[in-house]
Amino acid sequence: MTGLGSLGLLTSRDANKAVAELSMGQQRRLDLALALAARPHVLLLDEPTNHLSIALVDELTEALHTTEAAIVLATHDRQMQRDIHTWPHLSLQLPVEAVRV
Numbered sequence: 246m247t248g249l250g251s252l253g254l255l256t257s258r259d260a261n262k263a264v265a266e267l268s269m270g271q272q273r274r275l276d277l278a279l280a281l282a283a284r285p286h287v288l289l290l291d292e293p294t295n296h297l298s299i300a301l302v303d304e305l306t307e308a309l310h311t312t313e314a315a316i317v318l319a320t321h322d323r324q325m326q327r328d329i330h331t332w333p334h335l336s337l338q339l340p341v342e343a344v345r346v
Contacts, residue, residue: 259271269296270296270297270298270301272296273293273295273296273297274297274301277293277305277308281308281309281312284312284313284314285312285314286314286315287314287315287316287317288309288312288314288315288316288317288318289317290316290317290318290319290320291319292319292320292321292322293305293318293320293325294320294322294324294325299324302322302324302325302328303324303328305325306325306328306329309329316332
Protein backbone atom coordinates (compact mmCIF):
# COMPACT_ATOMS: atom_id res chain seq x y z
CA MET A 246 0.00 0.00 0.00
CA THR A 247 1.23 3.53 -0.81
CA GLY A 248 1.83 5.95 2.08
CA LEU A 249 -0.33 9.04 1.75
CA GLY A 250 2.59 11.30 2.67
CA SER A 251 4.39 10.21 -0.48
CA LEU A 252 1.54 11.42 -2.65
CA GLY A 253 2.20 15.12 -1.99
CA LEU A 254 -1.35 15.40 -0.76
CA LEU A 255 -0.91 18.19 1.78
CA THR A 256 1.68 20.77 2.73
CA SER A 257 3.43 20.18 6.04
CA ARG A 258 1.41 22.97 7.68
CA ASP A 259 -1.87 21.28 6.66
CA ALA A 260 -0.87 17.73 7.59
CA ASN A 261 -2.14 17.95 11.17
CA LYS A 262 -5.46 19.64 10.38
CA ALA A 263 -8.74 17.86 10.87
CA VAL A 264 -10.31 16.84 7.56
CA ALA A 265 -13.21 19.25 8.20
CA GLU A 266 -10.70 22.13 8.33
CA LEU A 267 -9.29 21.36 4.89
CA SER A 268 -10.51 23.20 1.80
CA MET A 269 -12.99 21.42 -0.45
CA GLY A 270 -10.20 20.86 -2.99
CA GLN A 271 -7.95 19.33 -0.33
CA GLN A 272 -10.80 17.09 0.83
CA ARG A 273 -11.35 15.93 -2.77
CA ARG A 274 -7.62 15.25 -3.12
CA LEU A 275 -7.69 13.22 0.07
CA ASP A 276 -10.68 11.17 -1.14
CA LEU A 277 -8.97 10.47 -4.45
CA ALA A 278 -5.61 9.69 -2.84
CA LEU A 279 -7.23 7.23 -0.44
CA ALA A 280 -9.01 5.53 -3.32
CA LEU A 281 -5.81 5.22 -5.38
CA ALA A 282 -3.66 4.18 -2.41
CA ALA A 283 -6.01 1.25 -1.75
CA ARG A 284 -5.05 -0.15 -5.18
CA PRO A 285 -8.59 -1.03 -6.25
CA HIS A 286 -9.49 -3.27 -9.17
CA VAL A 287 -12.09 -0.78 -10.45
CA LEU A 288 -12.50 2.97 -9.95
CA LEU A 289 -15.88 4.60 -10.62
CA LEU A 290 -15.36 8.36 -10.90
CA ASP A 291 -18.23 10.77 -11.42
CA GLU A 292 -16.97 14.29 -12.15
CA PRO A 293 -13.75 13.81 -10.13
CA THR A 294 -12.34 17.20 -11.12
CA ASN A 295 -14.99 19.25 -9.31
CA HIS A 296 -13.26 21.57 -6.80
CA LEU A 297 -9.81 20.85 -8.27
CA SER A 298 -7.44 23.42 -9.74
CA ILE A 299 -6.03 23.00 -13.24
CA ALA A 300 -2.76 21.74 -11.77
CA LEU A 301 -4.61 19.17 -9.67
CA VAL A 302 -6.53 17.95 -12.71
CA ASP A 303 -3.15 17.24 -14.33
CA GLU A 304 -1.94 15.44 -11.19
CA LEU A 305 -5.11 13.37 -11.05
CA THR A 306 -4.74 12.39 -14.70
CA GLU A 307 -1.13 11.34 -14.08
CA ALA A 308 -2.19 9.29 -11.06
CA LEU A 309 -4.92 7.59 -13.08
CA HIS A 310 -2.35 6.68 -15.75
CA THR A 311 -0.32 4.80 -13.12
CA THR A 312 -3.11 2.73 -11.61
CA GLU A 313 -3.76 -0.80 -12.77
CA ALA A 314 -7.46 -0.39 -11.97
CA ALA A 315 -10.11 -0.39 -14.64
CA ILE A 316 -11.50 3.16 -14.68
CA VAL A 317 -15.07 4.19 -15.39
CA LEU A 318 -15.05 7.96 -15.68
CA ALA A 319 -17.85 10.45 -16.25
CA THR A 320 -16.60 13.99 -16.80
CA HIS A 321 -17.50 17.20 -18.55
CA ASP A 322 -14.07 18.67 -17.77
CA ARG A 323 -12.60 19.58 -21.15
CA GLN A 324 -9.02 19.49 -19.93
CA MET A 325 -9.44 15.98 -18.54
CA GLN A 326 -11.17 14.89 -21.73
CA ARG A 327 -8.16 16.14 -23.73
CA ASP A 328 -5.76 14.43 -21.32
CA ILE A 329 -7.45 11.03 -21.68
CA HIS A 330 -8.46 11.20 -25.35
CA THR A 331 -6.23 8.21 -26.19
CA TRP A 332 -7.90 5.96 -23.60
CA PRO A 333 -10.41 3.40 -24.82
CA HIS A 334 -13.82 4.93 -24.34
CA LEU A 335 -17.49 4.47 -24.87
CA SER A 336 -19.48 7.57 -25.70
CA LEU A 337 -23.05 7.35 -24.47
CA GLN A 338 -25.68 9.46 -26.14
CA LEU A 339 -29.35 9.33 -25.41
CA PRO A 340 -31.79 9.31 -28.31
CA VAL A 341 -33.43 12.71 -28.69
CA GLU A 342 -36.82 11.36 -27.62
CA ALA A 343 -35.31 10.16 -24.30
CA VAL A 344 -34.13 13.66 -23.34
CA ARG A 345 -36.68 15.49 -21.22
CA VAL A 346 -36.63 19.17 -20.49
